[in-house]
Amino acid sequence: MHSVAQPSIKDQVSAGEWRCRVELAAAYRLMDHFGVRDLTYNHLSARVVGEPNAILIKPSDFMFGEVTASSLLKYDLDGRPLSGADRPLGGGALVIHAGLARLRPELNAVFHTHTVANMAVAAQERGLLPITQQAMMFYDRIAYHDFQGFEFEPGMEKMLDRDLGPYKVAILRNHGLLIAAESVAEAFVLHHFFEIAAQAQIGALSGAAGVLVPDDAICRQAAATMDIIQATKNGGKNWAACLRLAERMFPDHAE
Secondary structure, eight states, rough: OOOOOOOOOGSSSHHHHHHHEEEEEHHHHHHHTTTOOBBBOEEEEEETTTTTEEEOOOOOEEEEEGOOOTTOEEEESSSEEEHHHHHHOOHIIIIIIIIIHHTTTTOOEEEEEEEEHHHHHHHHHHSSOOSHHHHHEEEOEEEEEEEOOOOTTTTHHHHHHHHHHOOOOEEEEETTTEEESSSHHHHHHHHHHHHHHHHHHHHTTSSSOOOOOOOHHHHHHHHHHHHHSSSSSSGGTTHHHHHHHHHHHHGGGOO
């Protein structure tokens, strides 16, 4: 998908903000490349480098595959437009993204998606099962948020914050997935591994036979090993490769 043509604003923002814009735009386009699409719905947001009270997020009527660094909108944490927008932030973008950024100053990226696989896992009673290597990194490291209506209403961010607890990943029951991370790179890689684990689980459960679930001790050991490897910290070794892919496949993301 091609981006929506728009003049570059690179010379109108700080170097730190521009780097943040390019990384977030790459994440949007890479998500689209890997099949994460729900028309114009869902958002990825990032706290602006050097501006802790500001976030970047896509326009509500853009698909992921249309986003560029210059098309991202900038808001304060109460949803007031700072640049690129002429009206306040609203709906889930305000509640989930600005809301969590306001409540959790340590967060620099919030991703929320509805994919077929993560919605299916969100609808299953046991949530994500530790039946693949990718799923092991999330063992006892996932929060669960029961469906209490759509996260459109101000105040629901407090419920999300409460249920997220100390974790970076939350399954929103009967809804989708929430990633709350220290960086765009970390959020992207966490989301990617979760999506692979979710797709594998749906495939495994579609068969007539049952699935094999390793013992609790083995799962805990595997999760601890993944912590040591730090496969997702700052995107691990994968984020740089993802950025190279973005530059090859859709260089206009950095415009």
